[in-house]
Amino acid sequence: MNIKRYLLSACLFGTLLAGTTQAETVMLDQVVAIVEDDVVMASELRERVATVKGNLESAGVEMPPEDEIIRETLDRLILESIQLQMGQRVGVRISDAQLNEAMGRIAAQNGMDLEQFRAALEQQGQSYNEARANIRKEMIIQRVQQGNVNQRIEITEQEVDNFLATADGQKLTQPEYLILHALLPVSPDATEDQVQRTRAYAEEVLGEIRAGKPFDKAVSTPGSYTFTGGSLGWRKADDIPSLFADVVPSLQVGDTSDVIQSDSGFHLINLAEQRGGGQMLVKQTKVRHILLKPSEILSDEQARQKVADLRTRIEEGEDFATLARQYSEDIGSAQEGGELGWTMPGQMVPEFEKAMNDTPIGDISQPIRTQFGWHILEVEDRREQDMTERARQNMAMNYLHQRKYQEELDAWLQQIRDEAFVDIK
Secondary structure (H helix, E strand, O other): OOHHHHHHHHHHHHHHHHHHOOOOOOOOOOEEEEEOOEEEEHHHHHHHHHHHHHHHHHOOOOOOOHHHHHHHHHHHHHHHHHHHHHHHHHOOOOOHHHHHHHHHHHHHHOOOOHHHHHHHHHHOOOOHHHHHHHHHHHHHHHHHHHHHHHHHOOOOHHHHHHHHOOHHHHHHOOOEEEEEEEEEEOOOOOOHHHHHHHHHHHHHHHHHHHOOOOHHHHHHOOOOOOOEEEEEEEEEHHHOOOOOOOOHHHOOOOOEOOOEEEOOEEEEEEEEEEEOOOOOEEEEEEEEEEEEOOOOOOOHHHHHHHHHHHHHHHHOOOOHHHHHHHHOOOHHHHOOOOEEEEEOOOOOOHHHHHHHHHOOOOOEOOOEEEOOEEEEEEEEEEEEEEOHHHHHHHHHHHHHHHHHHHHHHHHHHHHHHHHOOEEEO
């Protein structure tokens, strides 16, 4: 029996039973697919099909044929099952804290806090706990996909260089400007005297802005004339209106242009923010550390005391690198004498980064507790590094990675579908 026919017959059978026994509701369920060690149930398929139809209807999309919706929905459920089983086998776990953060982001995207989001779901007849379970599944699937697909993507330095040499690459790495625009309109049949009075008012407002009055307040304050306009949003250099194309790149963030005249009237342009472009200097810290991890045989307090003792020994003249090789449990740095190299802001966990920033060059920090255990660190040096070219390369690398990701994801999904044992009933 095909799935569509089964669903129809199951609904009909349920209706007949309900008609003969009014006091009793009979719920029918049946396996519609066996997927490796899991199964897809008819009830699960019905619920997902109903969701898909509701989403299509809400989006105003023309409804595909019923059998096509059922077939594609079942295929999606099968793929989800395969990936969830893969995640389970390799131990992918989503903690409650991570799930709460994800739920909080979804709530924020809908202009709510978490409690408001929960109430909204319940008002729509949806279960908050079921929503959490679905989001957890999506996060597991996303991690499984990233772990498997990312390793299939290889981007060479030559590819990056070739892309940066193209028009698309050059546009991608252009700075972006957040532009505020105010226009003082002038009628096409205005007299020369009226034009000059309008310009004088625009110059007066510009003077107030340059004297410290916020741009948005200056152009919205009632006066002899009324400005129109607002934010032009984030614009690449190539996307800036031609009238302002030469002006905007010459402004510093917070600056307002001179009065610009056009056939429409007099314009003021304010550069509110800028992303990218110019020299990117990054403060870096050269640091080394020793890490001890609490365990069944070493309590948290004992680990703290032990790194404190190591700190004392270093201050009394013992070599930091020698002690790091002997005691540090950071496998990646222990054999290098605890060296972490040059680090950038945001690279380390917050507790470690704060201690690193607070420690003078050549000093040893007090014991620090992070999620990894207890540390002591030594700041060896600090510098400012020009990361402009690295930033351009990273932008190009990310763009090329995203462009390849969907193609590789589709190929990987097809591969795991072909390799899995699936028996559709």
